[in-house]
Amino acid sequence: MSTTHEQVLALDAADPLAGFRERFVIGTGPGDPVAYLDGNSLGRLPKATAERLRHVVEQQWGSRLIRGWTETWVPLPEQVGDLVGQTVLGAAPGQVVVADSTTVNIAKVLHAAAGLRSDRQVLVAARADFPTDRYLVEAVARQRGMSVRWVEASAGTAADAPADPPVDTALAAVLDRDVAAVLLSHVDYRTARIADMPGLTGRIQDVGALAVWDLSHSAGSVPVALDAHGVDLAVGCTYKYLNGGPGAPAFLYVADRHHAELEQPLPGWFGAADVFSMAADYVPAPGIRRMLSGTPSVLGLFAVEEGVRLVAEAGMDAIRRKGIALTRLLIGLVDEQLAAHGVEVASPRDPDQRGAHVVLRHHQARRLNDELTESGVIGDFRNPDLWRLGLSPLTTSYAEVWHAVQAARDWFERDHEHAREVAS
Amino acid sequence: MSTTHEQVLALDAADPLAGFRERFVIGTGPGDPVAYLDGNSLGRLPKATAERLRHVVEQQWGSRLIRGWTETWVPLPEQVGDLVGQTVLGAAPGQVVVADSTTVNIAKVLHAAAGLRSDRQVLVAARADFPTDRYLVEAVARQRGMSVRWVEASAGTAADAPADPPVDTALAAVLDRDVAAVLLSHVDYRTARIADMPGLTGRIQDVGALAVWDLSHSAGSVPVALDAHGVDLAVGCTYKYLNGGPGAPAFLYVADRHHAELEQPLPGWFGAADVFSMAADYVPAPGIRRMLSGTPSVLGLFAVEEGVRLVAEAGMDAIRRKGIALTRLLIGLVDEQLAAHGVEVASPRDPDQRGAHVVLRHHQARRLNDELTESGVIGDFRNPDLWRLGLSPLTTSYAEVWHAVQAARDWFERDHEHAREVAS
Numbered sequence: 001m002s003t004t005h006e007q008v009l010a011l012d013a014a015d016p017l018a019g020f021r022e023r024f025v026i027g028t029g030p031g032d033p034v035a036y037l038d039g040n041s042l043g044r045l046p047k048a049t050a051e052r053l054r055h056v057v058e059q060q061w062g063s064r065l066i067r068g069w070t071e072t073w074v075p076l077p078e079q080v081g082d083l084v085g086q087t088v089l090g091a092a093p094g095q096v097v098v099a100d101s102t103t104v105n106i107a108k109v110l111h112a113a114a115g116l117r118s119d120r121q122v123l124v125a126a127r128a129d130f131p132t133d134r135y136l137v138e139a140v141a142r143q144r145g146m147s148v149r150w151v152e153a154s155a156g157t158a159a160d161a162p163a164d165p166p167v168d169t170a171l172a173a174v175l176d177r178d179v180a181a182v183l184l185s186h187v188d189y190r191t192a193r194i195a196d197m198p199g200l201t202g203r204i205q206d207v208g209a210l211a212v213w214d215l216s217h218s219a220g221s222v223p224v225a226l227d228a229h230g231v232d233l234a235v236g237c238t239y240k241y242l243n244g245g246p247g248a249p250a251f252l253y254v255a256d257r258h259h260a261e262l263e264q265p266l267p268g269w270f271g272a273a274d275v276f277s278m279a280a281d282y283v284p285a286p287g288i289r290r291m292l293s294g295t296p297s298v299l300g301l302f303a304v305e306e307g308v309r310l311v312a313e314a315g316m317d318a319i320r321r322k323g324i325a326l327t328r329l330l331i332g333l334v335d336e337q338l339a340a341h342g343v344e345v346a347s348p349r350d351p352d353q354r355g356a357h358v359v360l361r362h363h364q365a366r367r368l369n370d371e372l373t374e375s376g377v378i379g380d381f382r383n384p385d386l387w388r389l390g391l392s393p394l395t396t397s398y399a400e401v402w403h404a405v406q407a408a409r410d411w412f413e414r415d416h417e418h419a420r421e422v423a424s
Numbered sequence: 425m426s427t428t429h430e431q432v433l434a435l436d437a438a439d440p441l442a443g444f445r446e447r448f449v450i451g452t453g454p455g456d457p458v459a460y461l462d463g464n465s466l467g468r469l470p471k472a473t474a475e476r477l478r479h480v481v482e483q484q485w486g487s488r489l490i491r492g493w494t495e496t497w498v499p500l501p502e503q504v505g506d507l508v509g510q511t512v513l514g515a516a517p518g519q520v521v522v523a524d525s526t527t528v529n530i531a532k533v534l535h536a537a538a539g540l541r542s543d544r545q546v547l548v549a550a551r552a553d554f555p556t557d558r559y560l561v562e563a564v565a566r567q568r569g570m571s572v573r574w575v576e577a578s579a580g581t582a583a584d585a586p587a588d589p590p591v592d593t594a595l596a597a598v599l600d601r602d603v604a605a606v607l608l609s610h611v612d613y614r615t616a617r618i619a620d621m622p623g624l625t626g627r628i629q630d631v632g633a634l635a636v637w638d639l640s641h642s643a644g645s646v647p648v649a650l651d652a653h654g655v656d657l658a659v660g661c662t663y664k665y666l667n668g669g670p671g672a673p674a675f676l677y678v679a680d681r682h683h684a685e686l687e688q689p690l691p692g693w694f695g696a697a698d699v700f701s702m703a704a705d706y707v708p709a710p711g712i713r714r715m716l717s718g719t720p721s722v723l724g725l726f727a728v729e730e731g732v733r734l735v736a737e738a739g740m741d742a743i744r745r746k747g748i749a750l751t752r753l754l755i756g757l758v759d760e761q762l763a764a765h766g767v768e769v770a771s772p773r774d775p776d777q778r779g780a781h782v783v784l785r786h787h788q789a790r791r792l793n794d795e796l797t798e799s800g801v802i803g804d805f806r807n808p809d810l811w812r813l814g815l816s817p818l819t820t821s822y823a824e825v826w827h828a829v830q831a832a833r834d835w836f837e838r839d840h841e842h843a844r845e846v847a848s
Contacts, residue, residue, distance in 0.1 A: 025482070025486035025487070027486065027487050029487070031487055031488070032487050033489060036489060038489065038490045041490045042485075042489055042490045042492070042493070044486075044489065045481065045482070045485045045486040049481070050478075050481050050482055050486070053477065053481055053723075054474075054478060057469065057473070057474050057477055057669070058449070058469070058474055060670075061466075061469045061669055061670055062449035062451065062468075062469040062474065063449070063451050063453070063455055063456050064455070065457060065460060065462065065466055065468065065802065066462045066465045066466045066802060066804070067797070067802070068466075068670060069466070069670070073670060073671075100524070100525065100528065100718075101524070101692070101717060101718025101719055101720070102692075102718050102719070103690060103691075103692030103693070103694070103717040103718025103719075104524065104528055104690060104692075104717060104718055106692075107689075107690050107717075111567075130693075131693050131696065131706070132691075132692040132693045132718065134704075134706075135691040135692060135693075135696070135706040136690070136691065136692070138691075138706065139688075139689060139690070139691050139706075143535075143567055143568070143689065144567070237719075239719070245481070245485055245722070245723065246484075246485055246492060246493070246497060246719070246721075246722035246723075247497075247719045247720050247721040247722045247723070247724070247725075248721070249721075250718070264563075265531075265563060265567065266527060266528060266531050266560070266563070267527075267556075267559040267560065267562075267563050268525070268526075268527030268528075268530075268556040268559060268560070269527070269554075269555050269556045269559075270527070272555065272559070276807075277807060282555070282558075282559040282562065282563075293525060293527040293528055293531075294524075294525025294526050294527025294528055294556065294674070295525055295526070295527075295661075295663070295670070295671045296525070296671050297670075297671040297672070297673075297721050297723075297724055298669070298670035298671045299477075299669065299670075299671070299721075299723045299724065299727075300671070300721055300723065300724070301671075303723075373491070378489065378490060378491070380490070383700075383701060
């Protein structure tokens with residue numbers, strides 16, 4: 001029996017996280033989204049963030065001026081880092097900073113990992129990973145005279161070449177004692193497949209290599225336990241499920257045990273032991289602070305703090321439960337209403353294997369996404385034929401999921417109509 | 425004859441830039457600065473910026489959400505870069521981007537310069553330069569198997585070891601055809617001495633090396649003519665005289681002629697030819713855009729744009745004229761009122777050699793600065809005995825300069841009183 005609109009509305013009525021939606025700006029004006037399913041590209045604006053940024057700009061920058069640094073801002077990268085660490089990453093304090101872009105932070109952790117295994121010559125990454133991750137593994141390897149080996153793995157879904165083996169088999173094929181570090185993404189940016197973090201970390205460490213995780217698509221949507229799983233280094237972005245805003249600074253984690261030997265490839269005054277000493281030689285700050293480089297974005301840091309506070313209040317367990325329920329509803333509705341139009345679910349159907357987005361495959365995905373976006377139903381297109389829908393547990397309602405599927409169904413029916421007219 | 429308070433007030437009354445002060449937030453409440461002479465560390469808040477940021481946060485992020493990227497934000501780093509280039513740097517369009525921190529950008533231009541002269545083994549920097557510049561020259565040299573030579577120059581003032589030669593002599597001593605690039609600061613962060621950009625650039629290029637300039641203390645206070653002087657690469661920060669706010673993104677310039685061969689050491693999706701193609705291999709964007717790495721700070725970019733618009737409106741010539749007049753007034757008042765207390769002017773007395781800040785030397789400089797800051801007269805202390813006063817032409821009044829000198833004189837008189845009491 002098909003899912004009804006009433007059933008969907010009942011899900012919202014019973015949602016324990018429903019109240020969080022009101023804590024975000026969710027406009028209903030003519031330019032506002034009707035269904036926003038791209039919170040995994042840019043999360044919505046928390047009302048508290050708008051308020052906080054006004055305060056920081058007008059009261060702190062405007063009135064405290066340079067005094068803001070010593071009064072409030074200097075410790076922010078670690079302070080917000082600890083909040084992200086404890087709320088989202090399963091990391092004890094003192095191991096996370098927030099600053100710079102994800103790109104810059106990936107470069108930092110790759111250099112740092114290579115430095116910690118300086119007797120080894122190989123960096124490993126996944127062929128299907130997000131472009132930036134791949135670009136940087138190649139660049140860092142080139143800069144350090146290392147070579148790259150690629151994990152040629154299937155993401156475990158119909159979205160991949162069927163000949164590709166699962167990631168653990170593919171990883172085993174390239175791992176040996178020449179490998180300094182392996183960079184993997186926790187949740188695949190296209191398929192949403194969750195990698196086995198503890199299992200893969202263990203395999204990597206079995207050959208003495210370091211496990212470096214990109215958490216961009218899991219942080220704030222899927223529980224992460226970096227300390228418990230013995231991860232070595234990690235990075236991720238804050239503008240998706242952590243709602244830090246466009247271009248918000250990224251986080252960077254290094255396990256305590258590596259701090260003493262940690263090399264900082266982009267040393268700047270903010271990571272020096274005494275920022276204001278203007279010392280003759282670079283003396284890195286003790287602990288994770290040494291991974292800072294230049295002056296961090298104060299506005300970005302406050303925005304991340306506000307976003308993560310909401311995640312902390314909701315709790316990652318409740319967020320995960322709703323993420324599973326939202327993606328399950330979406331997949332069910334696609335099967336019922338869009339499969340007949342040739343739409344295929346390219347994300348894992350097992351909820352334990354799936355993050356908080358769902359990718360659908362259709363040869364018209366680009367046009368579908370463009371035209372639906374114009375009508376306020378906002379998803380994301382990914383090459384070559386993927387319609388990616390992000391379901392952000394704090395802000396996405398079950399009704400939005402319903403609406404998006406109806407809009408897509410209507411689009412296909414109109415399109416079919418149109419095709420028939422053209423043919424006749 | 426001594427300068428009088430009336431004469432100083434008359435300077436404000438006749439100041440053609442006086443109207444700009446009202447375009448900034450200049451509070452007069454109990455927590456607000458009485459005299460803010462640290463705009464060379466963090467510039468004041470333009471009223472338009474507070475307004476713009478509210479709009480961007482609430483209307484663009486809040487309502488347009490992910491659509492903001494394609495509608496408005498993607499071209500911002502180049503758009504704001506061109507504005508900075510044309511207004512402040514003397515750079516034709518297409519050669520400047522704004523993104524990342526100054527630290528990250530220095531690393532980028534040093535790697536890029538070394539890559540453009542990959543047959544050479546030496547990087548050169550000045551021993552007395554800002555710590556970050558020195559740290560990065562050492563780090564990049566280490567990463568690329570190069571060596572560092574130091575320019576052991578005097579900054580040309582009483583602030584330096586008298587034995588040190590002038591910068592051109594010191595530079596000549598280390599320049600030869602092994603040198604890939606030389607990093608120099610245009611305005612010294614302590615003494616405010618202006619380096620001879622065209623002359624030094626020419627000497628560097630005479631041996632086939634590249635001239636890389638750090639403009640952090642000149643951008644927005646001293647005219648810069650990168651194209652006319654044939655500079656190769658440059659960077660600088662935007663939160664000083666450009667009033668971009670705490671941690672605002674930095675600018676990066678590469679002359680057109682180097683674009684085709686330009687290596688990007690931190691390749692990320694934002695500098696790729698097609699940001700959204702998720703291509704298999706890194707194909708750099710044509711032109712200066714390839715120097716972008718990760719997702720830039722949108723809030724920071726808008727803040728820089730607003731700050732630079734005010735500079736554009738005022739014009740660099742008028743800004744330079746007022747910068748000279750402000751520093752001249754300050755030096756005159758110090759001679760009249762503070763010299764007797766042992767305060768020494770450690771910046772060049774020739775206005776053509778001096779940027780828009782003045783550094784004063786006194787063995788009590790740290791305590792003086794701390795205690796005056798508490799009373800709302802805000803300057804900056806620099807190791808070991810320097811009181812640095814930044815005079816930001818768009819926002820600093822002549823009356824503020826007067827007030828700061830009076831406050832220092834009162835402090836010395838109280839201190840002297842106190843010393844006498846203790847002695848008796």
